[in-house]
Amino acid sequence: MTMARVAxxxxxxLGHSYNLVGVVAxxxxxxxxxxxxxxxxxxxxxxxxxxxxxxxxxMRQGLWLGSDYLGRDMLSRVLMGARYTVGISLAAVSIAxxxxxxxxxxxxxxxGWLDTCLSxxxxxxxxxxxxxxGLVVVAAVGSSIPVLIVTLAVIYIPGAYRFxxxxxxxxxxxxxxxxxxxxxENTVYLIGSEILPNIIRxxxxxxxxxxxxxxxxxxxxxxxxxxxxxxxxxxxxxxxENIGGLPFAAPAVIVPSLAIASLTISVNLLIDNLPxxxxxxxx
Amino acid sequence: xxxxxxxxxLRIEATTDAGRVVEIIKGVSLDIADGEIIALIGESGSGKxxxxxxxxxxxxxxxxxxxxxxxxxxxxxxxxxxxxxxKFRGTDIAYVPQSAAAAFNPSSTIMEQVIEVxxxxxxxxxxxxxxxxxxxxRALSLPDPEGIGARYPHQVSGGQLQRLAAAMALIGxxxxxxxxxxxxxxxxxxxxxxxxxxxxxxxxxGIAGVYVSHDLAVVAQIADRIVVLKGGxxxxxxxxxxxxxxxxxxxxRELLAAFEPKPRQAQADAEAETKExxxxxxxxxxxxxxxxxxxxxxxxxxxxxxVVEKGRNLGVIGESGCGKSTLxxxxxxxxxxxxxxxxxxxxxxxxxxxxxxxxxxREMQIVFQYADTALNPAKPIEDIISRPxxxxxxxxxxxxxxxxxxxxxxxxxPRALRYRHPSELSGGQKQRVNFxxxxxxxxxxxxxxxxxxxxxxxxxxxxIELLKELQRELGLSYIFISHDLSVVEAICDEIMVMYKGERxxxxxxxxxxxxxxxxxxLLFSSVPKLDPAWLDGLxxxxxxxxxxxxx
Numbered sequence: 001m002t003m004a005r006v007a008x009x010x011x012x013x014l015g016h017s018y019n020l021v022g023v024v025a026x027x028x029x030x031x032x033x034x035x036x037x038x039x040x041x042x043x044x045x046x047x048x049x050x051x052x053x054x055x056x057x058x059m060r061q062g063l064w065l066g067s068d069y070l071g072r073d074m075l076s077r078v079l080m081g082a083r084y085t086v087g088i089s090l091a092a093v094s095i096a097x098x099x100x101x102x103x104x105x106x107x108x109x110x111x112g113w114l115d116t117c118l119s120x121x122x123x124x125x126x127x128x129x130x131x132x133x134g135l136v137v138v139a140a141v142g143s144s145i146p147v148l149i150v151t152l153a154v155i156y157i158p159g160a161y162r163f164x165x166x167x168x169x170x171x172x173x174x175x176x177x178x179x180x181x182x183x184x185e186n187t188v189y190l191i192g193s194e195i196l197p198n199i200i201r202x203x204x205x206x207x208x209x210x211x212x213x214x215x216x217x218x219x220x221x222x223x224x225x226x227x228x229x230x231x232x233x234x235x236x237x238x239x240x241e242n243i244g245g246l247p248f249a250a251p252a253v254i255v256p257s258l259a260i261a262s263l264t265i266s267v268n269l270l271i272d273n274l275p276x277x278x279x280x281x282x283x
Numbered sequence: 284x285x286x287x288x289x290x291x292x293l294r295i296e297a298t299t300d301a302g303r304v305v306e307i308i309k310g311v312s313l314d315i316a317d318g319e320i321i322a323l324i325g326e327s328g329s330g331k332x333x334x335x336x337x338x339x340x341x342x343x344x345x346x347x348x349x350x351x352x353x354x355x356x357x358x359x360x361x362x363x364x365x366x367x368x369x370k371f372r373g374t375d376i377a378y379v380p381q382s383a384a385a386a387f388n389p390s391s392t393i394m395e396q397v398i399e400v401x402x403x404x405x406x407x408x409x410x411x412x413x414x415x416x417x418x419x420x421r422a423l424s425l426p427d428p429e430g431i432g433a434r435y436p437h438q439v440s441g442g443q444l445q446r447l448a449a450a451m452a453l454i455g456x457x458x459x460x461x462x463x464x465x466x467x468x469x470x471x472x473x474x475x476x477x478x479x480x481x482x483x484x485x486x487x488x489g490i491a492g493v494y495v496s497h498d499l500a501v502v503a504q505i506a507d508r509i510v511v512l513k514g515g516x517x518x519x520x521x522x523x524x525x526x527x528x529x530x531x532x533x534x535x536r537e538l539l540a541a542f543e544p545k546p547r548q549a550q551a552d553a554e555a556e557t558k559e560x561x562x563x564x565x566x567x568x569x570x571x572x573x574x575x576x577x578x579x580x581x582x583x584x585x586x587x588x589x590v591v592e593k594g595r596n597l598g599v600i601g602e603s604g605c606g607k608s609t610l611x612x613x614x615x616x617x618x619x620x621x622x623x624x625x626x627x628x629x630x631x632x633x634x635x636x637x638x639x640x641x642x643x644x645r646e647m648q649i650v651f652q653y654a655d656t657a658l659n660p661a662k663p664i665e666d667i668i669s670r671p672x673x674x675x676x677x678x679x680x681x682x683x684x685x686x687x688x689x690x691x692x693x694x695x696x697p698r699a700l701r702y703r704h705p706s707e708l709s710g711g712q713k714q715r716v717n718f719x720x721x722x723x724x725x726x727x728x729x730x731x732x733x734x735x736x737x738x739x740x741x742x743x744x745x746x747i748e749l750l751k752e753l754q755r756e757l758g759l760s761y762i763f764i765s766h767d768l769s770v771v772e773a774i775c776d777e778i779m780v781m782y783k784g785e786r787x788x789x790x791x792x793x794x795x796x797x798x799x800x801x802x803x804x805l806l807f808s809s810v811p812k813l814d815p816a817w818l819d820g821l822x823x824x825x826x827x828x829x830x831x832x833x834x
Contacts, residue, residue: 174656174657174659175651175653175656175657176656176657176658176659178617178651179649179651179657179720180670181617181636181637182615182616182617182636182644182649183644183670183671183674183675183724184636184637184639184641184644184674185674193662193670194659197659197661197662198659198660198661200661
């Protein structure tokens with residue numbers, strides 16, 4: 001009986017079955033993505049303009065999300081902040097996952113000394129605390145968007161590598177890998193056509209998870225003042241600069257926190273509820 | 284209530300991913316009397332395991348019992364709650380799984396696991412349970428019955444573990460024991476010991492049994508009655524002798540026909556001058572660190588030589604662990620030899636595959652035992668088959684598509700199957716795809732590593748027929764590796780017997796039938812015959828058994 005209920009709570013569309021939580025989560029992500037792309041065209045005020053006489057102003061008509069510690073429009077700053085938070089995180093996580101997964105698959109397929117060297121080197125990288133690493137890099141070369149992207153990517157490569165290597169090692173022992181090797185295939189074919197299709201789903205899930213980590217780390221760095229520099233602000237920086245509004249229950253400190261939460265939770269929920277391709281054996 | 288088990292009109296359904304309901308068992312009825320052993324036979328997917336499990340009131344995940352009655356010892360298992368059913372499991376009904384190796388917990392001793400049932404059901408104090416277990420070990424003719432319980436599962440052999448699983452099932456004094464293909468994973472020489480032990484214990488205790496198998500010859504030895512299942516329905520029921528001598532249903536006849544020794548058609552060019560295709564001389568290979576003499580520490584293959592002639596087949600036979608699969612991997616270059624020469628088509632081959640030329644790789648293909656792992660589950664069949672076409676023959680998309688159709692026709696698969704994924708095919712279909720991929724390379728030699736052992740009898744004999752047919756059409760040669768003598772005899776011109784990494788004998792079935800070497804004799808005499816009296820009448824030279832059998 002339970003099976004029947006589980007089956008009916010999933011709907012199907014275009015040969016895929018999905019459920020409601022996944023749909024809501026993907027709508028939230030889609031909304032934030034659109035905001036990130038079109039932010040400059042939809043913000044009511046420029047992010048640097050002081051539009052309120054009061055600081056930490058409440059929500060009211062015209063200033064829908066209140067004003068920040070200088071009296072700037074919070075709505076505009078959150079919308080523009082989406083751009084930096086989503087953009088930087090996405091770039092960093094793409095670089096991290098791409099390099100990590102490719103290196104991981106190569107290490108698994110090749111084995112031997114290459115695998116050993118790569119694994120030990122990345123293990124060493126992994127042992128450096130991420131915030132400390134970010135701190136050192138920013139202190140040494142200064143904070144800018146490219147530096148942030150590269151730093152965040154470097155921090156998350158070892159994890160992606162370990163994950164992909166562990167998956168690929170399992171696939172590598174299968175007979176079809178032996179068949180492909182005896183056929184004389186090269187490494188590029190082996191990792192691209194034999195291994196990748198088998199690990200792509202967990203890798204995508206890992207991508208989403210790592211995206212959440214990057215968003216949180218970026219927000220954390222910005223909160224410490226090591227991230228984006230004023231007047232630019234991502235969500236983490238918005239929380240930090242408005243932290244003084246906490247005693248007044250100012251929307252200026254709550255709204256960016258909610259923004260971070262909504263994005264990261266949605267990504268997590270989407271990963272857990274990805275649409276599944278229906279393949280019916282009996283037909 | 285006269286019978287121990289009365290199943291009436293049993294229906295079991297499953298729900299697919301798409302929410303479609305499939306009926307797996309369509310109204311099965313059967314009776315088992317006290318102390319009677321019933322065999323459920325049928326091909327894979329016929330529902331025999333599902334029926335057997337339903338006797339415990341158990342349906343596998345995704346399945347549910349939707350109708351009918353399962354009366355076991357006067358209780359309707361289908362109507363009881365899970366908690367009530369659990370009370371009878373282990374005490375009234377017990378289960379012996381197919382793979383005892385996977386069913387034992389590797390991190391606790393055998394004795395603890397065998398007497399666990401008595402602890403769960405509070406049947407007897409642990410001391411008494413241990414004594415009872417040792418009695419059972421003795422009854423199942425296990426070596427060192429006093430001490431074997433203290434060992435861990437990995438310290439005993441597969442045949443012993445299977446008997447220990449039976450001891451675990453029997454300790455709660457059940458009235459009914461369900462055996463789920465308990466000897467399928469064992470060597471023939473070990474299978475005999477296990478069957479004998481099962482039979483004597485069941486007869487001595489007057490315990491009823493359900494024996495699930497696809498091997499009719501094994502079933503003939505142990506069962507009183509046989510129930511033939513196909514497509515979730517009972518096709519035929521009868522006593523063992525009735526079924527064996529006068530089967531009525533076509534499917535049962537097909538099963539029986541798979542056992543008839545098929546006369547090998549004499550090769551058309553048998554008299555003609557034969558040309559050597561592959562010759563290996565004194566090849567040694569193994570695992571572990573290389574010693575000073577250049578040979579590895581553990582040698583799985585010890586100076587083996589063999590010759591395969593064009594258009595003829597060589598069978599390699601031996602028990603598991605005798606080095607036959609390593610030999611296949613050495614020839615294919617997957618596991619480079621430590622010493623010896625491999626000459627293929629007149630040219631010396633490199634030992635490692637990656638140093639061989641593309642033409643050499645193409646002309647020698649290997650087909651593995653488990654089609655499940657040999658086919659990439661993430662790719663549709665057409666991609667799997669067309670890759671060798673693109674890689675070796677550089678065909679363009681259209682030519683590839685045409686050739687895939689031809690290859691699917693060749694292995695007797697419907698063309699529409701090309702869009703499916705491997706998980707959507709049956710075992711026999713997968714093995715055919717596996718074979719079609721090897722054919723796509725247009726090889727001269729195909730090494731078949733136990734390709735029929737994962738398949739049931741009828742499907743296996745169909746695959747063997749296919750291999751013969753393709754050989755006639757394409758002039759292929761096979762190296763056929765198996766532990767199943769009947770399969771090898773059906774297709775091979777020469778049979779090489781391997782034991783502990785060495786070649787002990789070469790037999791030509793056409794000329795000399797009788798093996799000379801003692802191990803070959805033991806191996807040949809251990810293959811079950813359809814005759815129900817075979818096991819009881821089997822007398823084996825005790826010296827031979829102690830020398831070569833693994834008890």
